[in-house]
Amino acid sequence: MTAVLSAFAQLVLLLALAPLISGFIRKFKARFQTRRGPGLLQPYRDLFKLFRKGMVIPETSSWIFSATPWVVFGTSVAAGLLVPMVSTAPLGLFGGVLAVVYVLALGRFFLALAGLDTGSSFGGLGSSREMTISALAEPAMMLAVFTVAIGASSTSLSEIVRTAAGQSWRFLAPPQVLAFAAMFIVLIAETGRIPVDNPATHLELTMIHEAMILEYSGPYLALIEWGASVKQLALMSLLINVFWPFGLQPEWSGAGVLAGLGWLLVKLLLLSCAIVLVETTNAKMRLFRVPELLAVGFTLSALGLVSTFLL
Amino acid sequence: MIPAPESLFTAALIIFLAGATAGLLSGRRLFARTVTFGAALAGSLLDVFASTVALVRGATAVWALPFGVPMFTWTVRLDPLTCYFNLALGLLAAAVSLYSFGYLKPMVGRRNVGALGFFYNVLLASLALVFAAANAFSFLVAWEVMALSAFCLVSFEHEKTEARRAGILFLVMSHAGTGLLLIAFLVLGSAAGSLEFQAFHLIAPKLTPLASGVVFVLFFLGFGVKAGVVPVHIWLPDAHPVAPSNISAVMSGIVIKTGIYGMARVFFDFYGPPSLWMGALVLAIGVITALLGVLYALMEHDLKRLLAFHSIENIGIILMGFGAALLFRTLGHANLAALALIGGLYHTLNHAMFKGLLFLGAGAVLNSTGTRNMEEMGGLIRRMPATALFFLVGAVAISGLPPLNGFVSEWLTYQALLAGFGTTESLIRVMFPVAGALLALTAALAATCFVKAFGISFLALPRSDAAAKAPEAPLSMRISMGLLAVACIALGLGATWFLPVFDSITAQTFGVRMSAALVRANGLVISSGRDGGGTVSNVGILLTLVLLAGVPALLRYARRRREPRTANPVWDCGLPGLSAENEYTATAFSKPLRMIFSALYRPRREIQTEYDISRFYPTAVRFESEVEPAFRKRVYDPLKDWVLAAANRTRAVQAGSIHAYLAYIFVALLVLLLFEVRG
Numbered sequence: 001m002t003a004v005l006s007a008f009a010q011l012v013l014l015l016a017l018a019p020l021i022s023g024f025i026r027k028f029k030a031r032f033q034t035r036r037g038p039g040l041l042q043p044y045r046d047l048f049k050l051f052r053k054g055m056v057i058p059e060t061s062s063w064i065f066s067a068t069p070w071v072v073f074g075t076s077v078a079a080g081l082l083v084p085m086v087s088t089a090p091l092g093l094f095g096g097v098l099a100v101v102y103v104l105a106l107g108r109f110f111l112a113l114a115g116l117d118t119g120s121s122f123g124g125l126g127s128s129r130e131m132t133i134s135a136l137a138e139p140a141m142m143l144a145v146f147t148v149a150i151g152a153s154s155t156s157l158s159e160i161v162r163t164a165a166g167q168s169w170r171f172l173a174p175p176q177v178l179a180f181a182a183m184f185i186v187l188i189a190e191t192g193r194i195p196v197d198n199p200a201t202h203l204e205l206t207m208i209h210e211a212m213i214l215e216y217s218g219p220y221l222a223l224i225e226w227g228a229s230v231k232q233l234a235l236m237s238l239l240i241n242v243f244w245p246f247g248l249q250p251e252w253s254g255a256g257v258l259a260g261l262g263w264l265l266v267k268l269l270l271l272s273c274a275i276v277l278v279e280t281t282n283a284k285m286r287l288f289r290v291p292e293l294l295a296v297g298f299t300l301s302a303l304g305l306v307s308t309f310l311l
Numbered sequence: 312m313i314p315a316p317e318s319l320f321t322a323a324l325i326i327f328l329a330g331a332t333a334g335l336l337s338g339r340r341l342f343a344r345t346v347t348f349g350a351a352l353a354g355s356l357l358d359v360f361a362s363t364v365a366l367v368r369g370a371t372a373v374w375a376l377p378f379g380v381p382m383f384t385w386t387v388r389l390d391p392l393t394c395y396f397n398l399a400l401g402l403l404a405a406a407v408s409l410y411s412f413g414y415l416k417p418m419v420g421r422r423n424v425g426a427l428g429f430f431y432n433v434l435l436a437s438l439a440l441v442f443a444a445a446n447a448f449s450f451l452v453a454w455e456v457m458a459l460s461a462f463c464l465v466s467f468e469h470e471k472t473e474a475r476r477a478g479i480l481f482l483v484m485s486h487a488g489t490g491l492l493l494i495a496f497l498v499l500g501s502a503a504g505s506l507e508f509q510a511f512h513l514i515a516p517k518l519t520p521l522a523s524g525v526v527f528v529l530f531f532l533g534f535g536v537k538a539g540v541v542p543v544h545i546w547l548p549d550a551h552p553v554a555p556s557n558i559s560a561v562m563s564g565i566v567i568k569t570g571i572y573g574m575a576r577v578f579f580d581f582y583g584p585p586s587l588w589m590g591a592l593v594l595a596i597g598v599i600t601a602l603l604g605v606l607y608a609l610m611e612h613d614l615k616r617l618l619a620f621h622s623i624e625n626i627g628i629i630l631m632g633f634g635a636a637l638l639f640r641t642l643g644h645a646n647l648a649a650l651a652l653i654g655g656l657y658h659t660l661n662h663a664m665f666k667g668l669l670f671l672g673a674g675a676v677l678n679s680t681g682t683r684n685m686e687e688m689g690g691l692i693r694r695m696p697a698t699a700l701f702f703l704v705g706a707v708a709i710s711g712l713p714p715l716n717g718f719v720s721e722w723l724t725y726q727a728l729l730a731g732f733g734t735t736e737s738l739i740r741v742m743f744p745v746a747g748a749l750l751a752l753t754a755a756l757a758a759t760c761f762v763k764a765f766g767i768s769f770l771a772l773p774r775s776d777a778a779a780k781a782p783e784a785p786l787s788m789r790i791s792m793g794l795l796a797v798a799c800i801a802l803g804l805g806a807t808w809f810l811p812v813f814d815s816i817t818a819q820t821f822g823v824r825m826s827a828a829l830v831r832a833n834g835l836v837i838s839s840g841r842d843g844g845g846t847v848s849n850v851g852i853l854l855t856l857v858l859l860a861g862v863p864a865l866l867r868y869a870r871r872r873r874e875p876r877t878a879n880p881v882w883d884c885g886l887p888g889l890s891a892e893n894e895y896t897a898t899a900f901s902k903p904l905r906m907i908f909s910a911l912y913r914p915r916r917e918i919q920t921e922y923d924i925s926r927f928y929p930t931a932v933r934f935e936s937e938v939e940p941a942f943r944k945r946v947y948d949p950l951k952d953w954v955l956a957a958a959n960r961t962r963a964v965q966a967g968s969i970h971a972y973l974a975y976i977f978v979a980l981l982v983l984l985l986f987e988v989r990g
Contacts, residue, residue, distance in 0.1 A: 124895020
């Protein structure tokens with residue numbers, strides 16, 4: 001019964017919190033650049049507006065186009081349920097960190113197909129770039145995951161987190177720091193942020209994620225946007241809880257959940273600030289510079305791995 | 312009362328041979344198709360039944376087939392490993408035989424379908440025998456019959472130059488491989504004093520370390536040729552696409568797995584705990600094979616060649632499992648060795664199912680559009696909805712995405728690789744996580760490639776008239792593709808029910824049974840075999856997805872009438888309407904990767920523009936782009952030149968003078984006599 005309740009609680013948390021994090025990053029970035037920026041709640045208003053609008057479906061597209069928003073939304077939320085947020089991962093039995101990576105890959109697979117399905121060259125362009133970049137991000141991510149998983153000798157996230165929480169200053173150990181840096185680069189690539197991709201652009205030469213979803217409108221667009229922000233939240237939670245497991249509750253219980261939630265918010269805000277700092281101080285990279293950034297990520301995680309037995 | 316597996320297996324062989332004979336007699340008539348492929352279907356189903364019965368009973372049956380000459384008996388054995396590969400053979404061959412009914416219909420009367428049926432049945436019989444042979448003699452004979460019948464099937468459309476060239480390349484490389492195997496078997500035979508496989512069991516420790524190493528490499532190379540292991544893979548992407556598509560499915564699905572079977576037999580049955588470098592070699596070659604296979608696949612826009620390169624990739628993934636299993640065995644971790652072996656073997660069966668499915672889908676597309684070039688397809692999802700759906704299932708499965716079967720076997724391989732780091736203090740342990748990371752890269756690139764393959768071929772607007780008018784595949788083809796798609800789904804969702812099959816195999820090789828440790832929570836969850844290790848549940852993931860996305864989607868679909876939803880043209884940047892020329896092409900799709908990995912591909916491109924007034928108003932543009940076939944250019948062409956030059960030089964010896972030849976014979980005799988006297 002607790003399992004079902006905890007899954008439900010985390011589901012609500014994911015769906016409700018994800019737009020807020022997107023809004024916070026947007027707002028804080030604007031303030032950082034001495035702009036006023038949209039309100040914190042703007043993503044909710046956007047979603048609400050989109051859900052009530054009609055849709056335009058490209059006549060060249062097939063059922064793939066209509067199925068994709070659901071797949072993207074479903075996979076993002078499912079991946080979120082596999083990640084520990086305030087306590088253990090509610091659906092952790094269904095899969096660990098490998099499942100998170102592969103469930104998200106399933107959503108990306110369909111999103112890229114939908115980009116091609118419209119017949120517009122923008123869609124194809126986006127699909128091609130998205131698949132290329134995510135393919136190159138994968139080995140860096142997996143090596144970083146292996147570095148932290150080796151400590152726990154498990155791919156179960158709850159197990160990894162438990163091991164990490166047992167050693168209080170472990171997050172400062174060189175393997176952890178290097179793996180964290182690698183994962184941070186992967187996070188930026190996977191969530192489509194500057195310097196890899198610019199979530200605010202619609203300039204065809206630079207778009208990646210936006211190009212794939214250019215033909216979506218109305219509720220389908222809302223589902224994809226919501227899914228994207230849930231995916232961002234899931235990956236951020238993965239990163240912070242694997243590397244900074246403070247405040248993570250060992251059990252789902254009434255009072256503990258509130259404390260865990262508080263810690264989660266603090267850590268998310270810290271990570272968001274880091275993201276904003278990177279986004280503001282960097283210019284978007286040329287597409288063919290991105291592989292070099294990802295190679296840096298791979299090298300960092302390889303160093304992290306080597307340092308686990310050198311130290 | 313279920314008959315004994317021996318008699319079922321023999322009956323399957325007899326049916327294959329009867330089908331072959333009927334094919335020889337019946338020629339080009341429709342009857343030829345029906346009776347030969349009917350026989351193949353019956354034989355395959357019987358083979359499935361025989362191997363299932365034998366696997367369930369878990370006992371090993373050994374008997375001799377009633378033909379052969381004294382000294383060279385046809386010993387046949389049904390042990391768990393044999394039955395497992397026969398199961399894969401039977402499942403795939405049954406679907407392909409059914410598919411052939413519709414696929415060959417247009418060929419009847421125009422081509423010698425009877426001959427195709429003859430070679431097909433001979434191929435199936437020889438495959439069953441390769442897996443079941445229990446001595447080196449019968450193994451090599453079956454191996455040779457398999458190579459010859461496969462050669463005839465590959466060059467079946469012999470009026471095409473590419474089919475003839477590919478066939479000859481296949482034949483040459485295949486025989487080079489068989490030569491290596493022959494040497495290796497003879498060395499083992501002289502050490503064991505017998506050619507029976509039972510005498511070879513754990514024989515390697517009796518060899519000197521040098522001989523043991525040489526034999527290992529000979530076997531690895533010899534079987535590697537058939538499996539398509541880099542660098543001896545170059546025949547595969549030429550030979551698989553030119554065969555008729557039903558044959559391509561068998562070639563990629565199961566013929567290359569004979570190499571895998573051979574390795575499994577030698578590595579885990581003949582060798583005891585091998586030297587550490589052997590496992591490291593297999594693991595490293597596996598990683599290289601997987602990565603190069605997928606990287607070359609990405610550059611293809613010939614749908615069948617693309618699939619052929621993916622076969623190389625998947626062989627690499629299987630070898631990663633095998634290499635890890637060898638290392639764990641040497642390091643003394645039987646449970647982990649079993650886990651890695653299960654990952655490799657499961658991927659073998661999975662690959663047979665989804666690659667068979669994809670080749671059958673490619674064949675349906677080829678039959679309907681008349682082209683293998685993806686740039687001339689497009690929009691087929693509307694013309695061929697069933698084929699498109701089944702191809703999509705295959706594409707998701709081969710990309711290793713949940714909840715299908717490719718994910719399960721890759722997940723098991725990851726688990727084995729991850730656990731490998733803690734098994735030893737030596738530096739070799741770094742290989743495991745690095746192999747895991749490169750497996751992740753391979754899988755992600757495979758997903759990229761199949762987004763391209765499915766997206767360019769089946770989605771958006773038709774890129775040619777043929778694609779715009781393509782008819783859906785006939786019923787028999789759709790049913791067989793559907794069956795393989797169901798197999799991919801069942802092996803994904805029902806993995807926990809399938810894993811006990813491996814118990815008897817791992818008990819035979821490592822003396823452990825893993826299924827109890829691997830299956831948790833009443834068969835809902837697969838675990839990595841250790842407490843606190845990783846767990847995964849395809850059923851759970853699917854249920855979660857259905858609850859989160861499927862149910863809301865259905866609810867919305869039910870009340871769709873109330874929502875405004877209009878179909879409009881796609882934004883065309885103000886041009887007069889979107890046409891197929893505006894679409895992204897397969898070449899464009901893989902362009903970023905072509906640039907990123909240009910050190911490997913060394914791409915060459917050539918643009919010629921014709922114009923009358925100004926070059927800004929071209930009348931015709933010719934674009935040519937090519938990726939360098941590195942192995943052919945840098946390894947095989949020099950090798951070929953060297954062999955030809957050497958042959959040229961030795962021609963002086965063969966001058967046509969009978970006196971010279973008599974002198975050679977005399978010298979040879981003398982040398983042999985001296986050799987005998989000294990020995």
